[in-house]
Amino acid sequence: MTTTSFRASPIRAVMARLRDGAALPVLTILLLILVIWYAGAVKLNAPLMLDQYERAERSSWSWSELVADTMAMERPILPAPHQVLRELDRTVLQTAITSRRSLVYHTWVTLESALLGFALGTLLGIGLAIMIVHVASLQRALMPWIIASQTVPILAIAPMIVVVLGSLGLVGLLPKAIISAYLCFFPVTISMVKGLTSPEPIQLDLMRTYSASTTQTLRYLRLPASLPFLFTGLKVAISLAVVGAIVGELPTGAQAGLGARLLAGSYYGQTVQIWSALIMASILAGCCVGLIGGIQRGLNRRFGGAA
Structure with missing residues (x-):
């Protein structure tokens, strides 16, 4: 048996355990939720961002810039998952638990x-x-x-x-x-x-x-x-x-x-x-x-x- 086979067997075993257990379905649903969440954040925040572009008389912008800006708004309609994670990191891990900000x-x-x-x-x-x-x-x-x-x-x-x-x-x-x-x-x-x-x-x-x-x-x-x-x-x-x-x-x-x-x-x-x-x-x-x-x-x- 080759070295590649020895390396592949543990990988196949891990994948089999994930497939047969509850981890893979849970991770799949979580990934689907994140995709829908990010898409929803772009969809709901885009009109506000376009309005800001118009107020700033910004006529040239790309779709990639629009997507990035909708996920970095200070007060979005729907915050992106990474914004929520940053807030959790700030208020849970970086703040003393006795503080009212925690x-x-x-x-x-x-x-x-x-x-x-x-x-x-x-x-x-x-x-x-x-x-x-x-x-x-x-x-x-x-x-x-x-x-x-x-x-x-x-x-x-x-x-x-x-x-x-x-x-x-x-x-x-x-x-x-x-x-x-x-x-x-x-x-x-x-x-x-x-x-x-x-x-x-x-x-x-x-x-x-x-x-x-x-x-x-x-x-x-x-x-x-x-x-x-x-x-x-x-x-x-x-x-x-x-x-x-x-x-x-x-x-x-x-x-x-x-x-x-x-x-x-x-x-x-x-x-x-x-x-x-x-x-x-x-x-x-x-x-x-x-x-x-x-x-x-x-x-x-x-x-x-x-x-």
């Missing part, structure tokens, strides 16, 4: 509200699910209202929640956490109801033959069976909690948090700042979902399930 500082403020809201929403969702499963009348009474609660736009009720809680002297972290809890309790409730009712009738009959009480059946059968469903709901809930925390910062006029960065960027037309906050919010939500997935895999390995 996106890490604002992300931590939002994360505090999101985690508290996630905890409240999870407890509420699990409690409602247990009651619904064990009391048939509650299922008929509560489920329509639980579903109807999610048809009301959060942007419509967030200011009302802030005003009502503010009149009661509850300001700061709690109103934002309650808005997050309002968003994230629903997927937890629905997934837990599905999980708690997932045991087969023969399994329930077996627990009855052992004279197991309702509490014992819940502890030893229903709750273990509900864990896969619960973690699915938790992954959705934690991302909604981040959204709720950001939305909760908007009507309060918060001075810190990703929502505050979005407001400041919109007030002063700093679209690069807006997009960097949005990207940071998506990274935060992705990390939270990944953390929930890691906990799920750890529990699966601990109890002998599939990792």
